[in-house]
Amino acid sequence: MKAKDKIVPDPIDGLPAMVVGRWVTEEKHQIIKRYIDASWAARQKFNSQRTYIDLFAGTGRVKIKHTQTFLDGGPLAAWRIAQQKRGAFSDFFVADAHPGYLAACDARLRKCGAPVRSCVGRADLTADWVVPQLSKSGLHLALLDPFNAGHLHFSIIRKLAKLPSIDIVVHLSTGDIQRNIASGLQVQQSPLDNFAPGWRDVVRAQSSKQAMRSAFVQHWIHLVEQTGLQVCDMMYPVRNSKESTMYWLCLLSRHPLAEKLWRIACQFETRRLF
Template structure:
């Protein structure tokens, strides 16, 4: 049986003068952002709140944070962004002692920081590409802290494996939005070494025997499985529950993939993420 989803009422923007995420065309983000991405993250945090409470130091890490406020296409109001929702999920039970957030754009990183501070969080923001700022974030984590890292890049090109390598030095759970649509559309073309868009996400993938031996139909699945093996090689186990994130036309665009080093977080994730787990590719 799946757990009931955590219902968090939408709270007013404490910093309405600051920038808001409205998507690449400024028409609003897709409804799947709060419906799937943020819901899954918050449901997991809330379901695991008693486990978090046992740790004296708790840290949340989001190297793709955005401005901390979104507007969904077709809605006249705004909503909290992922980091703010994550803070709220544990705030009344086992609040994060540190929120470490980063964005490529200084205005967006600062906006997320200020919105979190307005909620009472202890937060530090970082500006720059995630593969650089993640090292700064890791250096701020107290020894022995339990961490939650939310990795939500727009496409696979931004999902650098070096980000996960840096985070693997911590005691951390990973919730990663893996762009299956990007892979679906481009996997065959990326065998051309002149493109190399996926090389940072899965180093060595073109040389892997299973990927090279896969049929045209199966190469996307082979790539994904290779990537999972790379992350496993960092000392993580992944949950078999990888719920799809669907756009408004019912097309799969992401999979939320969860990795942890211990059985309990993976069991909790499986409980909150279980549902219509559509076949990959």
């Protein structure tokens, strides 16, 4: 999360909470919690390690903009829903580039009894911290939920994909991609370079904005497939108050069961990207 984002104290614990739009939290966390709940039986079969990983963890609690409503952020929501079933997480890894945000998240998770380990740093660097601690015989779930596409370096996915059994839920910021494609073609460096290396070569040949965005996303999907993971074609659209799609939640996985459970989690409103 970014240091300039608005922070307010949570009246429950006095720790900082980030102010976010309703669409940032409610729908997204509903899908993630449904997926964790649906996959509890699969996690239960892995005795060696069952991990949750969030490299953009933030403060752990958020306040909904223009309301007095405070809600759990991604890591706390994930821990609480997993605790309701026997397939709880054995290890909980969180990281964030902002030390104060991560300290708040860590404290909240510890208070809930989570087996948390935390590390301050950019996600492309903390990925190197977490991967050596992950068992190749374990089952891992990672949430990659940055505020913009430029923060999601593709190297993060490449590093996590080394694990044989890992599911990755990705915030695919189609709005951010759309805003940066045209300008990115005019400059030597663009935030999109981190997200999808080599994207200019496939986008330049397109004649319309819609075609450019489609080609960009297909290029990113191809990069994911080169790691051995597959992108589920069912993606959940998260919309703002004006019903404009802000981003898509998508699942990267190797196992057909993970894709089946993702479809179940998204079944109350599912869209195909193409």
